[in-house]
Amino acid sequence: xxxxxxxxxxxxxxxxxxxxxxxxxxxxxEIPAYSPSGSGPHxxxxxxxxGIDTFAAIRLISRELGESSRLIGSAGLKDANxxxxxxxxIEGVAPERLLNLHLPNVRILWAEKHRNxxxxxxxxxxxxxxxIRQVDGDAxxxxxxxxxxxxxxxxxxxxxxxxxxIRGVTHLLGCALLRNDLEQxxxxxxxxxxxxxxxxxxxxxxxxxxxxxxxxxQHWPYINSDEYRALRxxxxxxxxxxxxxxxxxxxxxxxxxxxxxxxxxxxxxRLPTYDCLETGDLAYKHANGVCFSxxxxxxxxxRADHLEISATAPLYGRKVRLAEGVPGERERALLAQxxxxxxxxxxxxxxxxxxxxxxxxxxxxxxxxxxxxxLIIRFTLPPGAFATNLLxxxxxxxxxxx
Numbered sequence: 001x002x003x004x005x006x007x008x009x010x011x012x013x014x015x016x017x018x019x020x021x022x023x024x025x026x027x028x029x030e031i032p033a034y035s036p037s038g039s040g041p042h043x044x045x046x047x048x049x050x051g052i053d054t055f056a057a058i059r060l061i062s063r064e065l066g067e068s069s070r071l072i073g074s075a076g077l078k079d080a081n082x083x084x085x086x087x088x089x090i091e092g093v094a095p096e097r098l099l100n101l102h103l104p105n106v107r108i109l110w111a112e113k114h115r116n117x118x119x120x121x122x123x124x125x126x127x128x129x130x131x132i133r134q135v136d137g138d139a140x141x142x143x144x145x146x147x148x149x150x151x152x153x154x155x156x157x158x159x160x161x162x163x164x165x166i167r168g169v170t171h172l173l174g175c176a177l178l179r180n181d182l183e184q185x186x187x188x189x190x191x192x193x194x195x196x197x198x199x200x201x202x203x204x205x206x207x208x209x210x211x212x213x214x215x216x217x218q219h220w221p222y223i224n225s226d227e228y229r230a231l232r233x234x235x236x237x238x239x240x241x242x243x244x245x246x247x248x249x250x251x252x253x254x255x256x257x258x259x260x261x262x263x264x265x266x267x268x269x270r271l272p273t274y275d276c277l278e279t280g281d282l283a284y285k286h287a288n289g290v291c292f293s294x295x296x297x298x299x300x301x302x303r304a305d306h307l308e309i310s311a312t313a314p315l316y317g318r319k320v321r322l323a324e325g326v327p328g329e330r331e332r333a334l335l336a337q338x339x340x341x342x343x344x345x346x347x348x349x350x351x352x353x354x355x356x357x358x359x360x361x362x363x364x365x366x367x368x369x370x371x372x373x374x375l376i377i378r379f380t381l382p383p384g385a386f387a388t389n390l391l392x393x394x395x396x397x398x399x400x401x402x
Contacts, residue, residue, distance in 0.1 A: 003171060003261055005158035005268040007393050009146050014396025015139035015375060017132040023051050025131040026082035028387070030075060031124040031380070040115035042073075042089045045098050048107045053080040055249070057106050058088070064101055065093060073118040076126070076383060079162060085109070089118035125382045127365070132375040132395060140370045143377065146394050147366050153275045154307055154360030155393070158267050159260035160386035167194045174258030177251065178340070178347045182239050190216065190231055226250065243348070255350060259315045262334060266313035267359055269330055274359050275310070277301050280325020283309045284358040286382075291356050293324065310358040317354020318345045361385045 020026050036044040049057045054077045062069035071091045078084040090098070095111035136142075164170045169188055176184040191209040193202040204219035213235045220228045226246055233242040267274070277283060281294040283304070291312060294300050303309045314320045314331055320342065322331045335341065345352040365380040377394065381387060 002268075003164050003168065003264060004161060004392075005156060005264045006271050007396070008153070008156055008271060008274065009149055009393045012146050012149065013142055014146070015132060015135040015142050015394055016397055017135040017139070017375065017395055019130065019132050019391055019395070020081045021133050023081055023083050025133065026079065026387075027084070027129040028078060028082060029085040029127045030087055031127060032087055033075070033122045033124050036112035036114040039113050042091050042114045042117055043093055043095050043098060043111050044087060044089050044114035044118065045095070045111035046085060046087050046109040048083065048085045048109055049078070050083050050105050051080060052105050054078050054086065056080070060103055060106055061088075061090075061098075061101065064103060065090075065097060067093060075118050075120060075123040087118060087123070089114060089116075091117065121383055123383050125380050126385075126387075127380045128378065128387045130377050130387065130391065132377065132391075134373050135370075135375050139375055140368065143368045143375055143394055147363070147368060147377070147379075150390065150393060151363050151366055154310065155363055155381070155385065155389055156267060156271065156274055157358055157361045157385055158264045158389060160388035162388065163260045163386075164257050167196050169194065170254050170257035171261035172258075174254035174256070174261075175338075177254055177350075178258060178345065178352075180347055182243055186230070186234060186239065186242065190227055190234075251348070252350065255347070255352060259317070259352065259354075262338070263313050263315055263357060265334060266330060270311065270313070270359055275304060277304050277309075277311055278325060278327050280323050281311045281327050282321065282323050282356055284312045284356060285309055286358070286362060291321075307362045310360050312356040312358050315355050315357055316340070316342065316345065317352035318342050320354025320356065357384075363390070 047057060052060070054074055058069050058072045058074070062072060067090070071093070073089040075087055078086050095113065098108050098111040101108055161168070169192060172188045173185055176182075176188060187209070191205050193205040193209075197205065198221060200219060200221045204216045204221070207215040207219060208231070213231065217228070217231050217235060220231060222228055230242040230245055233245055277294050277297050277300050279294060279297050282291045283294050283300060284291050286308060300309065311327070314322060316335065322328050342354070345354070361382050363379050363381065365378065367378045369376050377390070379390065
């Protein structure tokens with residue numbers, strides 16, 4: 001089953017083309033939720049990074065400062081194959097130290113004192129400027145029709161391909177982890193060859209699949225990787241020790257990917273009527289993020305038609321509230337299909353509390369223009385929404401992991 005939900009503009013032809021040919025083709029800028037307070041134990045700062053992801057940028061900054069990367073907070077994660085501006089915070093480091101850094105692929109734009117650590121979701125949204133190269137004929141008119149459709153009905157709020165890793169199996173790791181099945185976890189993590197793997201890596205993974213740990217270790221191409229270190233430990237017969245050798249950041253991402261996969265499945269079920277409410281839905285108020293139960297569809301659908309509210313689906317966790325009526329039946333049926341209950345979502349020291357996520361999000365500040373054979377699309381999305389969903393609708397070509 002696909003890890004991505006479908007598209008809603010299937011009857012509108014796409015523009016084709018190529019995206020992310022250069023990092024400059026994909027520009028994203030965070031819209032902060034607040035300004036620095038001017039005093040406090042933390043320093044709030046903005047970076048511009050090029051060609052590396054957020055984790056790599058944080059490691060680079062912390063290493064140059066000689067500080068732990070755990071002191072650095074972020075409001076969101078940004079892609080590697082892009083030029084991105086985002087805000088970070090760090091505890092106990094003066095702004096001057098940050099401003100004096102000279103780093104490859106990362107610029108510190110400003111730094112000021114602040115009261116609190118920056119946390120995931122502490123932003124108003126993200127502003128994008130994306131260049132699609134080598135588009136089909138009549139591309140501008142096609143893009144305008146698609147963007148008009150999405151501006152009225154909203155953009156489906158599924159999780160994009162990058163959520164599931166370069167190999168596209170991160171959710172399978174989370175699925176195994178949630179079931180405390182370490183053998184299956186490492187079967188996917190160290191075996192399970194994928195087309196994206198290098199030739200040497202495929203050989204090593206096939207050897208692992210066949211139980212030849214010594215051969216897999218000899219052929220593993222990245223001896224400084226987390227996979228190689230785990231494989232060495234497993235070779236000594238210590239499966240649990242190999243698990244605990246992995247970064248918690250990685251393990252948390254696998255669980256999040258599995259939650260995202262299940263959300264996409266629920267969204268796929270609702271996609272033909274993703275802008276319509278049903279009795280029993282938990283509707284999301286886009287103005288403040290509050291959810292409420294829908295008892296009168298006729299009354300509430302008027303607000304949904306104005307994109308004030310939207311139906312939601314769960315990111316499953318121990319404390320998430322499930323819908324009632326037919327929407328709730330779908331949500332409970334998927335849990336049963338996966339052999340899960342909300343109460344068991346606390347694997348290996350992690351606690352998945354869960355939350356509701358809207359099935360769609362509003363587009364704002366939307367415009368599109370053409371420069372010779374390229375389209376340039378500008379738009380703004382709320383926090384947590386994926387620009388790649390818009391690209392799939394506009395281009396009608398598969399988005400590859402990066």
